[in-house]
Amino acid sequence: xxxxxxxxxxxxxxxxxxxxxxxxxxxxxxxxxxxxxxxxxxxxxxxxxxxxxxxxxxxxxxxxxxxxxxxxxxxxxxxxxxxxxxxxxxxxxxxxxxxxxxxxxxxxxxxxxxxxxxxxxxxxxxxxxxxxxxxxxxxxxxxxxxxxxxxxxxxxxxxxxxxxxxxxxxxxxxxxxxxxxxxxxxxxxxxxxxxxxxxxxxxxxxxxxxxxxxxxxxxxxxxxxxxxx
Amino acid sequence: xxxxxxxxxxxxxxxxxxxxxxxxxxxxxxxxxxxxxxxxxxxxxxxxxxxxxxxxxxxxxxxxxxxxxxxxxxxxxxxxxxxxxxxxxxxxxxxxxxxxxxxxxxxxxxxxxxxxxxxxxxxxxxxxxxxxxxxxxxxxxxxxxxxxxxxxxxxxxxxxxxxxxxxxxxxxxxxxxxxxxxxxxxxxxxxxxxxxxxxxxxxxxxxxxxxxxxxxxxxxxxxxxxxxxxxxxxxxxxxxxxxxxxxxxxxxxxxxxxxxxxxxxxxxxxxxxxxxxxxxxxxxxxxxxxxxxxxxxxxxxxxxxxxxxxxxxxxxxxxxxxxxxxxxxxxxxxxxxxxxxxxxxxxxxxxxxxxxxxxxxxxxxxxxxxxxxxxxxxxxxxxxxxxxxxxxxxxxxxxxxxxxxxxxxxxxxxxxxxxxxxxxxxxxxxxxxxxxxxxxxxxxxxxxxxxxxxxxxxxxxxxxxxxxxxxxxxxxxxxxxxxxxxxxxxxxxxxxxxxx
Numbered sequence: 001x002x003x004x005x006x007x008x009x010x011x012x013x014x015x016x017x018x019x020x021x022x023x024x025x026x027x028x029x030x031x032x033x034x035x036x037x038x039x040x041x042x043x044x045x046x047x048x049x050x051x052x053x054x055x056x057x058x059x060x061x062x063x064x065x066x067x068x069x070x071x072x073x074x075x076x077x078x079x080x081x082x083x084x085x086x087x088x089x090x091x092x093x094x095x096x097x098x099x100x101x102x103x104x105x106x107x108x109x110x111x112x113x114x115x116x117x118x119x120x121x122x123x124x125x126x127x128x129x130x131x132x133x134x135x136x137x138x139x140x141x142x143x144x145x146x147x148x149x150x151x152x153x154x155x156x157x158x159x160x161x162x163x164x165x166x167x168x169x170x171x172x173x174x175x176x177x178x179x180x181x182x183x184x185x186x187x188x189x190x191x192x193x194x195x196x197x198x199x200x201x202x203x204x205x206x207x208x209x210x211x212x213x214x215x216x217x218x219x220x221x222x223x224x225x226x227x228x229x
Numbered sequence: 230x231x232x233x234x235x236x237x238x239x240x241x242x243x244x245x246x247x248x249x250x251x252x253x254x255x256x257x258x259x260x261x262x263x264x265x266x267x268x269x270x271x272x273x274x275x276x277x278x279x280x281x282x283x284x285x286x287x288x289x290x291x292x293x294x295x296x297x298x299x300x301x302x303x304x305x306x307x308x309x310x311x312x313x314x315x316x317x318x319x320x321x322x323x324x325x326x327x328x329x330x331x332x333x334x335x336x337x338x339x340x341x342x343x344x345x346x347x348x349x350x351x352x353x354x355x356x357x358x359x360x361x362x363x364x365x366x367x368x369x370x371x372x373x374x375x376x377x378x379x380x381x382x383x384x385x386x387x388x389x390x391x392x393x394x395x396x397x398x399x400x401x402x403x404x405x406x407x408x409x410x411x412x413x414x415x416x417x418x419x420x421x422x423x424x425x426x427x428x429x430x431x432x433x434x435x436x437x438x439x440x441x442x443x444x445x446x447x448x449x450x451x452x453x454x455x456x457x458x459x460x461x462x463x464x465x466x467x468x469x470x471x472x473x474x475x476x477x478x479x480x481x482x483x484x485x486x487x488x489x490x491x492x493x494x495x496x497x498x499x500x501x502x503x504x505x506x507x508x509x510x511x512x513x514x515x516x517x518x519x520x521x522x523x524x525x526x527x528x529x530x531x532x533x534x535x536x537x538x539x540x541x542x543x544x545x546x547x548x549x550x551x552x553x554x555x556x557x558x559x560x561x562x563x564x565x566x567x568x569x570x571x572x573x574x575x576x577x578x579x580x581x582x583x584x585x586x587x588x589x590x591x592x593x594x595x596x597x598x599x600x601x602x603x604x605x606x607x608x609x610x611x612x613x614x615x616x617x618x619x620x621x622x623x624x625x626x627x628x629x630x631x632x633x634x635x636x637x638x639x640x641x642x643x644x645x646x647x648x649x650x651x652x653x654x655x656x657x658x659x660x661x662x663x664x665x666x667x668x669x670x671x672x673x674x675x676x677x678x679x680x681x682x683x684x685x686x687x688x689x690x691x692x693x694x695x696x697x698x699x700x701x702x703x704x705x706x707x708x709x710x711x712x713x714x715x716x717x718x719x720x721x722x723x724x725x726x727x728x729x
Contacts, residue, residue, distance in 0.1 A: 049689025053415035
């Protein structure tokens with residue numbers, strides 16, 4: 001069996017695979033089915049009258065596997081879609097952005113497979129937010145660092161106040177590292193620390209926006225055109 | 230009849246309290262705001278905004294969520310008309326003629342007709358829900374596990390038939406969805422199933438996490454693959470209110486669309502999706518000059534938009550009366566209700582009449598608000614649409630992360646949206662449609678529970694599903710539907726409906 005072609009187009013039509021997309025899809029389903037069968041191998045199936053935990057998953061896995069096989073067979077029989085173009089840049093940066101957020105949002109210990117336990121400090125939303133925005137932003141080749149920094153520094157304080165401020169949603173999301181609270185005068189409550197940080201970040205965003213304004217090229221700013229339509 | 234009015238009266242007295250009006254208003258506004266953004270449909274919007282409802286009481290929270298849902302639907306059509314990017318399946322049809330109207334300088338009228346048609350449809354659908362609520366709840370009490378199981382099978386078959394593309398792939402997706410729902414502790418024996426020994430998987434996969442991954446993150450990854458050419462209309466929006474002639478051309482399509490949408494919306498298995506397509510096809514058949522369609526025919530906006538909204542609303546019926554979510558959005562509603570300690574099903578109406586009727590009344594209020602707040606705000610939405618995607622998607626990404634984290638305060642949930650996002654991206658690339666999978670996942674747990682109970686009652690005999698008349702009827706409908714969908718001639722017609 002040939003592996004799915006990464007390059008679609010005329011070339012793939014000539015080989016034995018007539019529908020590369022179906023083939024890839026079928027293989028994927030087959031993989032899922034085998035995984036499920038392997039994971040439920042030790043579980044009891046029971047009888048129809050008193051079903052065991054493995055009965056339904058196993059039947060479903062057979063169903064998924066059969067669909068996968070049918071797709072694989074069809075891929076050699078019937079003409080179909082080529083595989084779409086893949087770019088790894090998008091998923092790569094998006095996944096790392098999300099992981100960066102997950103790993104920094106709160107103090108935590110992670111055990112990842114053989115690695116671990118790793119202690120993470122918990123930097124709160126004030127760092128996790130910008131990290132996610134800036135790393136994620138590079139998922140597109142058109143990314144511009146300056147713009148992403150401005151978005152990160154203006155969006156994060158907005159979210160911090162919206163979700164964290166006790167006068168608004170007041171959700172239990174860690175907002176800033178606890179060590180940071182020590183730098184503020186004793187009279188400051190958690191909430192006033194939060195507000196101060198948010199204001200500082202927003203001002204920083206504004207400053208960056210104003211000071212580097214001359215250096216952008218004309219196409220960047222959409223707001224300029226926004227008014228008229 | 231008197232009952233209906235006294236119930237609606239109760240509903241309005243609840244929905245018109247200051248807190249609930251504010252909740253509906255915020256829901257509608259925020260829902261529209263996110264819904265307008267291209268590539269963010271109602272499912273991702275609700276999943277993202279779930280946390281903003283946490284501080285409210287259950288009634289207020291559900292009213293706000295319903296508002297977000299309509300708002301997102303509404304925002305989707307605005308984007309479809311102005312930018313020709315359908316936010317989700319149901320606004321594909323609106324984009325056809327709506328965007329053409331916009332290019333002819335009649336964007337305002339298209340938006341206006343869509344809004345007024347939606348409002349009319351919403352009003353009718355509210356009455357339909359109120360009228361059908363009680364009898365259907367009574368029916369639900371007659372249903373045993375056998376009937377429930379068969380009903381859900383029928384719902385899934387509907388979803389297969391209504392999915393776009395290959396039927397085989399849709400069936401596979403449903404099976405994968407149900408399979409995913411079996412991850413976690415087995416309810417009866419307490420044994421762990423397919424958890425890889427990970428403790429946070431023992432409660433099963435969280436629905437919001439799966440939905441956010443598949444519809445939020447995967448969507449971003451997919452959008453990044455297409456170089457962006459956003460076609461925001463340059464022409465002026467023009468006047469918003471349709472004149473007498475526009476009105477005359479569009480009121481019959483709106484009425485027909487409403488009826489079609491309302492009926493299809495009640496069906497389990499996401500029938501609401503079919504509404505706009507069916508309405509568009511019907512209007513084209515009825516039109517004196519079908520060639521106008523695709524070139525800015527006002528009927529092509531009025532009909533489908535009304536059908537869309539009517540279906541969106543009547544799809545609450547299976548959830549509120551039978552406790553079965555007919556589509557992914559309603560499944561998120563189940564999640565939201567459970568967070569607030571309400572188990573959806575026939576007992577909601579008797580145990581929480583305030584919540585039940587208040588929510589129904591708020592649907593109408595929400596629709597009215599959308600009409601009032603959206604038309605004047607069109608300029609704001611247009612401005613929002615001009616923000617380039619390269620700046621928009623990091624923001625969406627951040628909202629997804631915060632939203633999912635705040636539901637359970639678990640960083641692992643955040644990691645899982647990345648995983649499901651990537652899996653969803655692969656599925657899209659392999660030509661699978663993720664919506665049936667989500668529905669399979671939603672119904673999976675309920676199905677297993679009812680299947681087991683039915684089989685215990687029948688002492689292991691599968692014949693119980695055909696011996697009991699209601700169950701046999703439901704299964705027969707499912708079988709007939711599947712056979713019809715597989716017939717070559719019908720299949721061709723089905724493909725045409727979806728490609729149009």
